[in-house]
Amino acid sequence: MQRETLIWTAVMVLGGLVLLVHAVRVGNGRVYVREVTVADVKSGPVVHYKGVPPSLHNEADVSLSVPRTIGMWIAALCTLGIMSFVLGDNPLYKLMESIFVGVSAGYLMVAAFWDEIVQNLLKGLVPGPMRDSFLPGLEEGLNPDLTYLAPLAMSVMMLWRLSPKGAWIARWPLAFFIGATAGFRLVSYLEADFTQQINNTILPLIVYTADKSFDVWGTIRNVLIVGGVLLGLVYFFFSVPHRGVVGGLARGGVWLLMITFGASFGYTVMGRIALLADRLQFLFDDWLWLIDPTMQRVGM
Amino acid sequence: MYEFLKNLDRRWIFLLILLAVAIPILGEWQFPEKPSPMVQSVFDAIENLPAGSDIWMAYDYDPGSQGELHPMALAFTRQCAFKRHKMYFMTLWPQGPPMIQKNIELLIKEFPDLEYGVDYVNLGYRPGYEGPIKLAVIDLRKTIAADVDGKSLDDLPMTRDFKNIQEVDLIVNVSAGYPGTKEWVLYASTSYNIPTVAGCTGVQAPYLYPYVPQQLDGLLGAIKGAAEYEFLLLEAYPSLRENPKAQEALRRMGPQLLAHLVLIGLIVAGNVIYFVGRSRGDV
Secondary structure, rough: OHHEEEEEEEEHHHHHHHHHHHHHOOOOOOOOEEEEEEEOOEEEEEEEEEEEOOOOOOOOOOEOOOOHHHHHHHHHHHHHHHHHHHHHHHHHHHHHHHHHHHHHHHHHHHHHHHHHHHHHHHHHHHHHHHHHHOOOOOOOOOOOOOHHHHHHHHHHHHHHHHHHOOHHHHHHHHHHHHHHHHHHHHHHHHHHHHHHHHHHHHHOOOOOOOOOOOOOHHOOOOHHHHHHHHHHHHHHHOOOOOOOOHHHHHHHHHHHHHHHHHHHHHHHHHHHHHHHHHHHHHHHHHHOOOOOOOOOOOOO | HHHHHHHHOOOHHHHHHHHHHHHHHHHHHOOOOOOOOOHHHHHHHHOOOOOOOOEEEEEEHHHHHHHHHHHHHHHHHHHHOOOOOOOOOEEEEOHHHHHHHHHHHHHHHOOOOOEEEOOOEEEEOOOOOOOOHHHHHOOOOOOEEOOOOOOOOOOOOOOOOOHHHOOOOOEEEEEEOOOOOOHHHHHHHHHHOOOOOEEEEEEEEEEHHOOOOOOOOEEEEEEHHHHHHHHHHHHHOHHHHHOOOHHHHHHHHHHHHHEEEHHHHHHHHHHHHHHHHOOOOOO
């Protein structure tokens, strides 16, 4: 066995033992629930289990939820498994990655069936049976909307892609989707991202406050916005060689782009640290019970 | 020293970042915030509306981005609840419904006097990316006929006479990507002049700032924006000081501070190593 593998194996075994001892001593990672009756129907009461803070575990109607406790431990171990990638690619990471991809694909498939096929297509084509079965909230007396036959036909044509023969049939609905989406977006992009953005850049270069005094920071801000847009445009204007004055302005545009990328990188770092902090807080608070910032376990 | 740093195993850097994030969490470090004008404008957009205004809560995020966005979503919900605004929750993300449910649970627990269907409604997930926005700004019932439990909108007091999103006083969007703030700006706020505020992930923030202030009334950029927003909320509603759950983003700024200091140190060290290496002819 390689030295590195031996060290990591020892670290993992030791970590596991520490977790086990901690779990036995503290009883962390347990989830408690309270039984709540939400409705009474002929077949009996409909009961939901609502999660409660562990500090209430001694109350009469509160009990330990084994499935949710198992779920908590699986979530924690999945988090550790995914984080193990920082040590290098390993079987545990691969397993967690596969579980994540599978669960996501399954979730999206079920969501697409209920929210797109049932809610949109079947509701439009057969509203009566849908009202009697899956969509009791549908208003009564709705007539079938035959225009939904068109998306149905196009969906079937799209599936032809899987057939060994006639795969070209799928190109027709695809062409329709691409054309429709392009047309759909064109107007909005022209309005919001083009004309309105030009409008946003038409600013006074000397700013006065409401009491007619000179606003230094307002003026600097507007000059930076207008100047920044012009310098950026000069950099992307390739019909004139970037020499002399134009070259100098283009260089200013490059500097502005670099500052923008730097700001973007800074924001990305902040985002990634926030995600790591969220997972660590889950591990330390919900799972290991090392901290209690939201007072969930007061008195335990 | 130069040779040691030049050949440093990247796993030591991972460990350093892990400690920089873990120590403030374990120590429950918290720092005071100074709200920026941008965050103040988001806060004012909700606060200055008359009580009982209609707010469209478009929560387009998922569990993967909840570390950045969930605290600000909860803060938006709390402020609207304090102001007794009417909230219409909806998401364009398939993984968004559990996120909305957590906001609904907050309302049930912290504002038990608010009534479902009268003060807030959960319209759930709508598939079709930006399609539902385009439809709902013209005719809500073309894309949403019932709430998340299948109850007809005609049977709920707050949606019975509600025609389309143009009737709302403000759109509040929490965005993790596509579809999100950009789509709400493109298809609702710009086209129909509907006041909109948003909170977004750090990755999106630089690309959404150009929409402020004409097309967006304000923008909360990632967890820093959320922390400043929570600070304003605590100032306006001191009863929240007793509620540690209302200070989630503020607590997250401890790890941010230390991790950023470590990163700045690493960037400086990396550059020093590069220039030393260049002067030695190694690069």
